[in-house]
Amino acid sequence: MTERKLTTRAEDFSEWYNQVVLRAELADYAPVRGCMIVRPYGWALWEAIMAALDKRFKATGHVNAAFPLLIPRSFIEKEKSHVAGFSPELAVVTHGGGEELEEPLVIRPTSETIIGHSYAKWIESYRDLPLLINQWNSVVRWELRTRLFVRTLEFFWQEGHTAHATAEEAQAETLQMVEVYADFARNEAAVPVIPGRKSEAEKFAGAEVTYALEAMMGDGKALQFSTSHNLGQKFAKAFEIKYLDKQGALQHCWTTSWGLSTRVVGAIIMVHGDDQGLILPPRLAPYQLVIVPIFKTDEEKTQVFENARQLSRRLVDAGIRVKMDEREGLSPGFKFNDWEMRGVPLRLELGPKDVAKASVVLARRDQPGKEGKAFVPQQGIDVAVAQLLGEIQESLYGRALRFRQARTVEPRDYQEFSKAVERGFAFCWWCGRSECEEKIKEETKATMRCIPLDPTLDRTVAPAAGSGECVYCGQPAREKAIFARAY
């Protein structure tokens, strides 16, 4: 609500981001270091994200459940790569009800272990498979460097956990969820993503293989949008998740897990936002259109409000999420800025002249200034608004994709590579060895983001030849990887 000017993205992207989160009232810092309070406007955005995903999860046969927050410390230790990955990040409960606990408990950093324990109890035969459960909750990981939404000690997410009879089914599920997330990213969040496979160093602690979606933020850095893990039989063996097959033989299950968190809110801010603040994709925006009444006299006010309320009802009936700004004592200009900061996709301005002409002004958030403004007749306003929202949604996606394409380079050598990762993605041959990956990270701060499943990157580049030379060591390489600095 302050009139102070926003730091521009060019000046300081990181500072711009923090200011947008706070001023758009998406979130606030909590008293505990690294934790966040998601404020009502931010939570409404997360609710829209949850609804869009939950629908997709249920349509693919998943059901929701809730597993406990507290996990015996010993559970984490049952799968050896899991404990190595998560031990340094645990929050430990040592006292309960005024007494020291016999065994310390940890606040779940993720729920593979406790769910594995339950699946072992619940699954008896092939009839019980596949078991397809998701849960919406929060988890705690003791992160040192935090940033609102992008990396917090406690974060909100969903975690899907499935058990299958065969390796093939588990792999199909893992890839299906990559597709579900990609569909959500493109069609709801308007975020272009690159689905791909993670390196050994970057994969989930306990996974056979991790797939992730990588997105480019407005400063050219990468952000991992979501992950999907094929856990093979690692957790099934650690937790004895077994089933009787049709022949009556006892077999270990094959499991997967997959998740998407509130860091996606950070991605939406950093992909679409501009120097006026947030820009929300219409499909997820808590308010898709804000009505700002403009008047001077009481008589004008009565007239404008009456017309505004009619329009609001008509738009709401058409399924559009409308906010009518009836706040007193604030100028239209102040309100314009305020809703621009909050990223509402469309603004409807209505003054006495508009009422007289039975028209309105519609201003697009994604096109500042005159080019984004249009006089639109009130008749058929619902159709016009729905159409414009669709155009904005597409336009945001297109713009983000073009931005990513412009900043994705296929470097010919390591020097070009080093320059490329200063402002975007490098897409290049990589021998697959961790040594090269580590050296690259040390020298350029860029990490291996993924081996894209689609080697044309949404037709950004030509399909690659079958092999090439590693950008770092020059050894033969059979796969092309995305490298970038990352959040």
Add this chain to the structure above:
Amino acid sequence: MTERKLTTRAEDFSEWYNQVVLRAELADYAPVRGCMIVRPYGWALWEAIMAALDKRFKATGHVNAAFPLLIPRSFIEKEKSHVAGFSPELAVVTHGGGEELEEPLVIRPTSETIIGHSYAKWIESYRDLPLLINQWNSVVRWELRTRLFVRTLEFFWQEGHTAHATAEEAQAETLQMVEVYADFARNEAAVPVIPGRKSEAEKFAGAEVTYALEAMMGDGKALQFSTSHNLGQKFAKAFEIKYLDKQGALQHCWTTSWGLSTRVVGAIIMVHGDDQGLILPPRLAPYQLVIVPIFKTDEEKTQVFENARQLSRRLVDAGIRVKMDEREGLSPGFKFNDWEMRGVPLRLELGPKDVAKASVVLARRDQPGKEGKAFVPQQGIDVAVAQLLGEIQESLYGRALRFRQARTVEPRDYQEFSKAVERGFAFCWWCGRSECEEKIKEETKATMRCIPLDPTLDRTVAPAAGSGECVYCGQPAREKAIFARAY
């Protein structure tokens, strides 16, 4: 899925309850003592409860947000009655990221303190009021005696927290939420409730006054369905929640909080269930109708399944939540028992003869045996089912109300009182002194549940005279209270 017979309610109500929760697959025990896993069927019920409440909260102007799980221990200590109430129940995090924390953190037992801290930051002037926020989450209280859903270390709930400019507005909000909960209880959960005021001993730690809804379970004991607290200025003063009024003077706010938890699932089980298992109110049932196809030959199977799928589509189109039981290798009788255990309100049986006659059998879960069965023509089946579901909903409420009425006694003396609380509620004059309340509890295990807001208890009893004699001490009493043994 087991065929073992359920313990009856008369034999052992508590054992019956545990068996129903486990066999209907609503919940399971977690590896950590006193915690529970809410299984998909139980969570689907909770999702229906959340949706029904969330709609009501939003219709009364509330918005959702999310405050952190971890609270500095010092926060709990800022309000003196709050710390006294919650200290013995805290789960304490002493280590994070491998190191001992400088200040221990507690897992929220409730969020008044951290929300108070935030409201103090966010509220500046009367323009920011009222602030009406709710959150859906889980909290942890180190309970010693636990029972699935009814009392668990971690439980799921919503907690509303509001701040107002005046005492009157805070009181109006407190009472409004009592009404919202009562409307939900009666019209969605089909649970008759008695809204009333708590005693000093039973009120929330930090409240000026606590209102609660009390319901009678199938064994005559009381269960607190939800609470709504007027916190006066206690938290506003402890956390410095202040606003500038219209005259420019700095004032403390008046705050409220209100909550409803997964123990309501326990209430639904204990109010409606019978010796065959769960009975769910149609408005909240994850499945309102289950279709059980009956056939012997493959030809019959094809025919019956085709017809069953047609009916399923028609019912789904009419907005009915349908489950088609296509499981192989299980007899119709087994399926009937299984869905009775899970409390699905209506069963649709369809065999070859029904297909030939273009009719179906509809069996009501709330009326076992022949009286609950009817042959219904397939034409107009959607209307017939919708009507029956409405009847079942009403019938469940009526039955529960009559049960409560039959077991609510207005005792003439303490002897009658003692008998009354062995099987239900005693509604009697009480002097209001804690001494009598304590003695009654010691001697009869009955606690003061509430001073009903409606002294006729939904027209169960005649309006009381203005005063009487305390059932325990015989001193003059001006209020009539409900006493009962409670969960």
